[in-house]
Amino acid sequence: MNWADLQLAKDKWYFDLLDKYVQWSMDHKTPILMPLTYTPQWASSKPDAPTDVEAGNPPGLSGPPSDMEDWKNFVRTVATRYKGRIREWEIWNEPNRPQSWSGSVDNMVDLTREASRILKEIDPGCRIVSPAPTGAYGLPFLDKFLSKGGGQYVDVIGYHFYVGKDDPPEAMEPLIEKVRNLMQKYGVAGKPLWNTEAGWLGPNQLPPDMQAAYISRAYFLNWSAGVRRFYWYAWENHRGTQIELTGADNAALTPAGKAFATTQLWMTGSVLTRCASSSDGTWTCELLNKGDTSHVVWNTRGGTTLAIPESWRATSVMALNGGRTGIIGRSITVGVQPELVQ
Structure with missing residues (x-):
């Protein structure tokens, strides 16, 4: 109008x-x-x-x-x-x-x-x-x-x-x-x-x-x-x-x-506490919510392996479609879509 x-x-x-x-x-x-x-x-x-x-x-x-x-x-x-x-x-x-x-x-x-x-x-x-x-x-x-x-x-x-x-x-x-x-x-x-x-x-x-x-x-x-x-x-x-x-x-x-x-x-x-990219095109944004820390990650090129730091204490990954999977081992594959690592 x-x-x-x-x-x-x-x-x-x-x-x-x-x-x-x-x-x-x-x-x-x-x-x-x-x-x-x-x-x-x-x-x-x-x-x-x-x-x-x-x-x-x-x-x-x-x-x-x-x-x-x-x-x-x-x-x-x-x-x-x-x-x-x-x-x-x-x-x-x-x-x-x-x-x-x-x-x-x-x-x-x-x-x-x-x-x-x-x-x-x-x-x-x-x-x-x-x-x-x-x-x-x-x-x-x-x-x-x-x-x-x-x-x-x-x-x-x-x-x-x-x-x-x-x-x-x-x-x-x-x-x-x-x-x-x-x-x-x-x-x-x-x-x-x-x-x-x-x-x-x-x-x-x-x-x-x-x-x-x-x-x-x-x-x-x-x-x-x-x-x-x-x-x-x-x-x-x-x-x-x-x-x-x-x-x-x-x-x-x-x-x-x-x-x-x-x-x-x-x-x-x-609260967004940090958001930064690495040389391989991986972005990591750190979120703080009611005392809990999680991370949103993506890679502009897609199909990149990301090692999960021990300090994240992460056990699962949530995709943009709402699906959730458990983390096996200490790494995940990061694509072009952001994912929430918790």
């Missing part, structure tokens, strides 16, 4: 669908991160600007509002309606892409400042996420946004850590490091960093075992790199993605969907 969906004309609003989403979020205790993005054509300073971000590609969405008062009224109306129910707001989507934002960085800083002021006025405890660029080519936008003081108006730095369709999850790490370096450069390193959208886009699906491997490895690698949240794109996506989490009914879990659930099980309640 975006501005163009919600305010169909200056005096015409449509809230039915977002009301449903918000009620579902309350029922399931699943907080919404709401993007405030995409100018309706009637309010756009560039009503003919092209876009590729919505079904049917209506023009004008990427243009800055021609009147700041329209933007302020939109933010105030939505924030007031959903006060206490939506408490996390992201200012715009992928503003480094001309199809998503055809204004200047200064324009975006202005929108962020005004939205932040209004949102905090209505709900002082809400959290505001910065405009989230995407991919390596989004770094210049973030650099300019932070250099112009945009970081002072947000509580969280948002980014879409997409990597190339042929890149493994480990390619996320250097991109995350570059974003963290920019945060340090402009004095916002103390703010949380969220990956508010990422996945693997492309016309052809990865093999099922690799789909499961990629989603689990991506979550552990983001965690180890200091990313506080990671929003996967997307649970029910069946078009233009290399990784599907559900079947065509949007309910039956694929191997990747089961891997997501298992990864959630491993991560929830745990």
